[in-house]
Amino acid sequence: MKTKKIGILTSGGDCAGLNAVIRAVVNAAAQLGWEIYGIHNGTDGLTEEPLSYEVLTVHNFSDTPWPRLSGSYLGSLNKGVKMESLSEMSKRFGDGVKKLGLDAVIVVGGDGSMNITSNYCKGAGIKMVGIPKTIDNDTPITEFSVGFNTACQVCTDAVDSLNLTARSHHRALILEVMGRDAGHLAMQSALAGQADVCLVPEIPYKIDGVINKLKEIKKSGRNHAVIVVSEGIKTENGQHLSAAKNLIGEAVYGGIGQYLSAEINNRYKDFQTRVTTLGHVQRSGTPSCFDRMLAALFGAKAVELLANDQTNMMVAWKNGHVEAYSIDDVVKKGTTLLDVHSDFVKAAHALGMYIGELK
Ligand code: F6P
Numbered sequence: 001m002k003t004k005k006i007g008i009l010t011s012g013g014d015c016a017g018l019n020a021v022i023r024a025v026v027n028a029a030a031q032l033g034w035e036i037y038g039i040h041n042g043t044d045g046l047t048e049e050p051l052s053y054e055v056l057t058v059h060n061f062s063d064t065p066w067p068r069l070s071g072s073y074l075g076s077l078n079k080g081v082k083m084e085s086l087s088e089m090s091k092r093f094g095d096g097v098k099k100l101g102l103d104a105v106i107v108v109g110g111d112g113s114m115n116i117t118s119n120y121c122k123g124a125g126i127k128m129v130g131i132p133k134t135i136d137n138d139t140p141i142t143e144f145s146v147g148f149n150t151a152c153q154v155c156t157d158a159v160d161s162l163n164l165t166a167r168s169h170h171r172a173l174i175l176e177v178m179g180r181d182a183g184h185l186a187m188q189s190a191l192a193g194q195a196d197v198c199l200v201p202e203i204p205y206k207i208d209g210v211i212n213k214l215k216e217i218k219k220s221g222r223n224h225a226v227i228v229v230s231e232g233i234k235t236e237n238g239q240h241l242s243a244a245k246n247l248i249g250e251a252v253y254g255g256i257g258q259y260l261s262a263e264i265n266n267r268y269k270d271f272q273t274r275v276t277t278l279g280h281v282q283r284s285g286t287p288s289c290f291d292r293m294l295a296a297l298f299g300a301k302a303v304e305l306l307a308n309d310q311t312n313m314m315v316a317w318k319n320g321h322v323e324a325y326s327i328d329d330v331v332k333k334g335t336t337l338l339d340v341h342s343d344f345v346k347a348a349h350a351l352g353m354y355i356g357e358l359k
Contacts, residue, residue, distance in 0.1 A: 004032070006306060007046070007053070007097065007105040009039035011113035013078045015135045015147025015283050016070040017291035021108050023067040024299020025131075026056050032307060037100055042077030043117060046096030047089055053100065067292075070150070070284040079247035086119055093117075094124020103127065104311055106302050110134035110145065111335050114314060118327040121312070129302045130314035130327055135282055138182035140333035141325050142316035146298065149290040151178075151282045152188050158278055159193025159226055166224035172196075172214055172264065172271035174227045176257030178282050183338040185282070186230035187355075191348055196225040198348060199260075201232040202338045203356035210260070211268045213354035218270050225271065229257055236263070297322045 008025050010018050022038065029036050038060075039045035040052035061067050097105060104127035107117045114130050121128040132139040135151035155177050162173040175195075179185040183200025190198035197213055199205050210227065217225050231253040234240055243254030257275040264273050287295075294317060301315045301322045313324040338345065340358065348355050 004029075004034040004103045004306065005037065005101055006034055006303075007037045007039050007100065007102040008056070008074070009042055009045060009105065009107055010072040010074050010076045010133070011042040011107055011109035011117060012076065012134065013110070013283060014070070014072045014076045015133050016150035016285050016287040017146040017295045018072040018076070018108060018133060019061075019066045019069055020287055020292045020295035021131055021133065021146055021299050022056070022073055023061040024296045025106055025303060026061060027058055028300045028303035030058050032303070034303075037102060038074045039105075041075040042113075043089070043093060043120065044077055045074075046100075047092040051096050051099060068287065070287060086116075087123060090120040090123030093120040094126055097124065097126050104129065104306050106131060106306075108133050108146070110136065111139045111330075114139065114327060115331045118312070118331055127306075127311035128327065129305050129311055130330070131298045131302055132314060132316065135185060136179045136182050137184040138180065138335045138337065139314075140330050140336050141314070142318065144290070144294060144317045146291050146294050147283075148184070149294075150285045150288045151185055152192065153288055154282050154285040155185060155189030155228070155278060156192040158276065159189060159195050159228060162226050162276060163193070163224070166226055170223040170271070172225040172227060172273050174229060174257045174261055174273055174275045176229050176231055176254075176275065176277040178253075178278070179230050179232060180253065181232045181337065182335065183230045183232070184344075186228050187338055187344050187348065190228040190353065191344060191351075193226065193228070195228045195353065197227040197229075197354045199227070199229045199233050199356060200338055201230055201234070202340055203345075203358060205233070205354075205356035207236055207260070207263045207267065209354055209357060211264060214264070214268060214271055223271075227260070229260055231256060235259055 036056045038056040045052040108131045132142045133146035137148040166173040241255035242251035244252045261273040
């Protein structure tokens with residue numbers, strides 16, 4: 001049988017565990033005698049001239065710290081693609097794959113990357129398997145994506161730290177976390193860190209609701225509080241705040257923590273507020289046991305799928321198992337937001353956290 005030549009690329013915002021995924025794919029493929037091409041800088045490595053890639057062997061990862069580190073050894077790309085350029089990009093992607101003689105491509109990406117690259121692959125007739133990764137945990141079907149667990153730990157550590165300094169200074173400290181339009185990262189780290197308030201894009205809130213919670217805390221005799229806020233919530237009058245734009249001009253969220261702080265200060269003087277915007281440290285941190293385990297299982301499964309010629313699939317974690325789903329079904333579902341009826345939301349509410357105006 002002909003030796004398979006497989007490409008692997010990481011696409012979208014980076015996160016902890018990407019290198020563990022690459023290592024898992026390389027090792028599993030090497031067991032079958034396949035050649036692995038690591039594509040640099042997301043899809044750019046295949047669509048820009050000259051092509052940018054390197055042949056990967058087990059030696060790239062066996063005696064180096066890479067699999068244990070965050071970031072992407074291959075580089076990644078978080079810029080979006082204008083849909084009008086899709087057919088041109090798809091052609092360039094297909095040409096790149098053909099030039100390298102690749103039989104298939106493994107894409108490690110989130111919901112946006114699954115959408116874009118599966119369209120490229122469909123347009124160019126390329127076989128693909130997807131591995132979900134994102135700190136937002138919003139990739140459909142899979143219960144967990146690589147990188148989410150570590151990001152939750154980074155946020156939880158921040159809540160813990162803020163709690164201590166809040167206590168020293170009798171303050172209400174606000175932590176703005178990432179997650180785009182999904183509140184998973186905010187909610188799970190608020191639960192783990194025992195925050196007093198958690199605001200997520202999926203649940204409407206009132207500043208007065210936050211203030212009532214602060215008053216209740218004060219009345220109970222406690223002089224400090226921690227508020228976790230997801231970057232994707234809107235102002236009370238329904239606006240998203242943005243601090244930057246990506247390479248195709250789309251707004252990147254940021255600034256809602258400062259807005260909340262000012263609003264709380266205007267209406268309530270008993271707690272001073274300060275804001276920590278955690279930013280890109282959430283995308284790093286030492287990859288957790290769970291993320292490395294998921295990386296190993298996903299990498300092995302992706303190679304198994306290719307060996308069985310089952311392509312245009314995404315691997316997923318469901319009910320304690322690694323499974324595979326059609327990428328079309330994943331893409332059709334769009335983005336997985338926080339379920340307001342989930343156990344996470346129920347528990348937060350039951351524990352007395354203010355999480356907005358739940359119906
Ligand atoms: O999707 C991952 C993510 O970190 C989001 O949580 C965040 O909104 C966005 O990427 C930030 O993008 P950038 O890397 O372009 O700043």
